[in-house]
Amino acid sequence: MVQVQKSFKDQVAGGYGTLYLVATPIGNLEDMTFRAIRTLKEVQLIAAEDTRQTRKLLTHFEISTRLVSYHEHNKQASGSELIRLLTEGQSIALVSDAGLPAVSDPGADLVADAVEQGITVVPIPGANAALSALIISGLPTEQFMFTGFPPREKKSLGEWLKRLQYQEGTLMMYESPHRLKKTLDAMLEHWGDRKIAMVRELTKRHEEAARGTISECLAFLEEHPPLGEYCLIIEGAVAGAGDHAQSGESWWASLELEEHVDHYEKEGNDRKEAIKKAALDRGLPKREVYNAVNR
Known part of the structure; x- marks a missing residue:
């Protein structure tokens, strides 16, 4: 049976509250939208990945709404409690440390539970690091795929890269500074020397996009050690390459x-x-x- 949500019609049907997914700044406090500020002031509760980080944001915008913790390590217990409060009529805003919640973070589990219960889930759009990096990368934007964080273990990373090898759309992923070189080395080995943009410090004072081939970016990192979290934007496979691979023949x-x-x-x-x-x-x-x- 198809479940239809009318976000702005009968929001209180069944006496349930609304779960708002509120985007927060990814660097610059001016990333915050007027709608996000208003929503955070109007809900009964804010569920945050890191309450210390979120409290600084709330203080800056003079938001006094009650704040609770919801993250990877407490999502089972905290999630069921949040669902209970929503079914009792309280509206809750979910936020992550930066950007859109529920993208490559435990918020996705809360959304799935809310949808299953018939609770209205409303996005409050705003900044997103992956999409921001994509549009300044200089790489094609007609088709793209967000892949989250690459696996840490060498074997798992290799298998993961092989699965993505023939993806024709531009690839977007996050990577930490201390794993960046290792990931790029593995990409060069499995995918060849593709074009790439390494984007960091988005919307902050030291925002930087380093564009080149994978090998050129590896050479760049030898003289400019990685700093901060990175968004990697990598060109996709040549069209039809996967068809040749299935036949055992190079494109x-x-x-x-x-x-x-x-x-x-x-x-x-x-x-x-x-x-x-x-x-x-x-x-x-x-x-x-x-x-x-x-x-």
């Missing part, structure tokens, strides 16, 4: 070397970069490919 197998290089040039790469990518695909030295196509 470029039927192409002459010159055609292979031309393919990458048509994608917007300069001649040097196109030669580098073709060489990486074929496992050939760059110099050999360069000599072959420049006779």
Whole structure:
């Protein structure tokens, strides 16, 4: 049976409260919307991932609403209590440390429970790190996929990268500074030298986007050690590459070397970069490919 929610009609039907998913700043306090501030003032309760962090935000905007903790380690007990309060008619705002709640965090479990109970769930949109990084990356935005945080263990990371290898849309993920180099090394090994944007400190004073190939960004990190949490935006696979993989054949197998290089040039790469990518695909030295196509 289809469950239909009319967010702004009969919100109190059944006597239930509303669960609001409120976006908070990802760096700059001015990321906060007027609607978010009003909602946080009007609800009976605010459930926060880190109450200390959220209390600073509430103090800044002079919001005195009662604050409770809801995070990965208490979500089972806290979640059931929040659902009980919602069914009794109290409206609750869910917030994360930064950006949209329920994106790659335990808030998604609370939303699922609320939906199952027939409780109205309303988004209060605002800043989001992954989408903000995507739109300044310079990479295609027509099709994209958010993948959360890469696995920490080397074996799991390799398997995860293999599953995403033929995803044609632009890939978006989060990574911590102390794992960044290891993740990029693994990407280079499994995916080749794709274009990438490493974005950090979004909406803050030191906002930075480092754009280049994976190998170029690794070289950049040798001179500029990673600082802060990163959003990684990586170009997707070449269209049709997955079809060739399923047949056991590389997508470029039927192409002459010159055609292979031309393919990458048509994608917007300069001649040097196109030669580098073709060489990486074929496992050939760059110099050999360069000599072959420049006779």
